[in-house]
Amino acid sequence: MSRHVVKLPDLGEGTTSSEIVAWKVKVGDQIGEDQPIVEMSTDKAVVELPAPVTGKVVSLAGEPGDQIAVGAELYVLETEAGASAEAESAAAPAQAPAANGKSAAQSAPEKSSSPASNGNGAAPAPSKSSGRVMASPATRARAKQSGIDLTTVTGTGRDGRIQRQDLEAAIQERQVGKAPAPRVSSTGRPAARTGTEEIRILGVRRVSAQRVADSKRNIPHFAYVEEVDLTELERLRKHLNSQLPKGSPSYTYLPFLAMALVRVVEQFPKINSRYDSERNVLVRHEGIHVGIATQTNDGLKVPVVRHAESLSLKEIAAEIRRVSSAARDGTASRNELQGSTITITSLGKLGGIVSTPIINAPEVAIVGINKAIERPVIVNGAVAVRLMMNISSSFDHRFIDGYDAAEAIQALKEKLEQPAAIFIRD
Structure with a gap:
């Protein structure tokens, strides 16, 4: 076994650090190459970083909301001996927008579109991704907000990628005829609500809030x-x-x-x-x-x-x-x-x-x-x-x-x- 240190890459435009928005894995998880590991936020966008190799998660560098410097350790994987030629690497931002407005995955040359071995030349039907879910950070955030498990959603995009319309269809399907009944007390009146929810302000929302506050304070x-x-x-x-x-x-x-x-x-x-x-x-x-x-x-x-x-x-x-x-x-x-x-x-x-x-x-x-x-x-x-x-x-x-x-x-x-x-x- 060998130790594989993954460092935060340069996300472009002079970025010196990035904020952790959400981890997609936890210590002890066995992950595959290209599996989404973490969402990082720059001043303008949320970038999803995939794993460069297959391995077991040994450590994570911080919690959501923490700032990580470019080039600093982001997480560590335990890999099979010889699984990687390098002991260290920088996580490749698979969903980072390129200069033309497309993601890195979209900007890469397309693979051959020759027919599969069945010989009929028909395009494969949309299917769920095997082992991992492919979706944009915005789609993931919307799913989390709506309580939808993306592994249960069928993606119609390329290679089973979940599109915005796929998620919206799943949300509508779940909502049909499933409005929760209001809680009532023993007297038949609506019960008093005493719960609270703490919401950490992260990513683009945090940056936007800071800029609005600075603008109002300084201008x-x-x-x-x-x-x-x-x-x-x-x-x-x-x-x-x-x-x-x-x-x-x-x-x-x-x-x-x-x-x-x-x-x-x-x-x-x-x-x-x-x-x-x-x-x-x-x-x-x-x-x-x-x-x-x-x-x-x-x-x-x-x-x-x-x-x-x-x-x-x-x-x-x-x-x-x-x-x-x-x-x-x-x-x-x-x-x-x-x-x-x-x-x-x-x-x-x-x-x-x-x-x-x-x-x-x-x-x-x-x-x-x-x-x-x-x-x-x-x-x-x-x-x-x-x-x-x-x-x-x-x-x-x-x-x-x-x-x-x-x-x-x-x-x-x-x-x-x-x-x-x-x-x-x-």
Whole structure:
């Protein structure tokens, strides 16, 4: 027998350490090569690390929430003599997103697709993985939250990988006709509930919480709210949606807002900046990289639509859908989750009347949209029903004066109320 020390690999983008999110094994377990061992969190994503060799788990380096330095011991395996040419290795991040937004497994060359020995050339039916479960960190987190054992779920992805839709089907199947009956006391009344549950804040959720707290603590937020008449924009949106091929995704308000924001930045370039606190320098960007605040099972993420100034409305809409979806299902690359220069946030149908968005530091501005509702307003001296929505914004008051912030939002209001202006360059 020999001792095989597995060290934390460099997860890219200058990462010096990573947080343990969850161990998939315990000391004493016999594991196989490529079996998922641990989930590690970087600032932007959760990465699943597989075992480099077959062996028995001898020790684990820490508990969930602990930080492990790159190159430090992560866990130790006991292997058969000669099972590995090296005494030490770094765990390969099988699910780490590559630069193209795909996981390492997806980026690797595909194996030959020649027919199996049965000679009929038919693709094998989806089946459960033998010995281990293949699923993204987001799918695992959702399964844990729902109390689903992934070993009982049939995966329809490549090599039996469990896709998001596979898990959702299993959740729905379990929920049908299985709502728990409320607990009652001996008197027939609902019983008092005295239990508690402790939830450790780990991974992306912890990083997001820390950044939000730092932003609110360190940045003097100037909040500005303005109501916008979306009647004409809604008419244009409905017309464009009616021209789309059947089954195509409809335009939401977000791509119009992003495109209008591009025009506003051209008038007020200072709001498209990032503050470098170490050098005390405000870096004004020519390229407009729009962050799209996205709620996920792992907490708030901000995927980025890069160079929105060079994209058409159709391209912006498609890119918003792509990066938001990747953020939700855990396949977004680190590059897709950083580098925004100004952020848009939306609560969708939960938009409410007004919000006070927190700046996505080191940016200096964030714009949020609230719920659009029809209500009576005075137009040219007469009462008319118009589609109205409030725009909520926050600016870093250290660099953006209140007057300049108000001017920028008024310019945004004008473009949204006269949507033809969105498509006209001066």
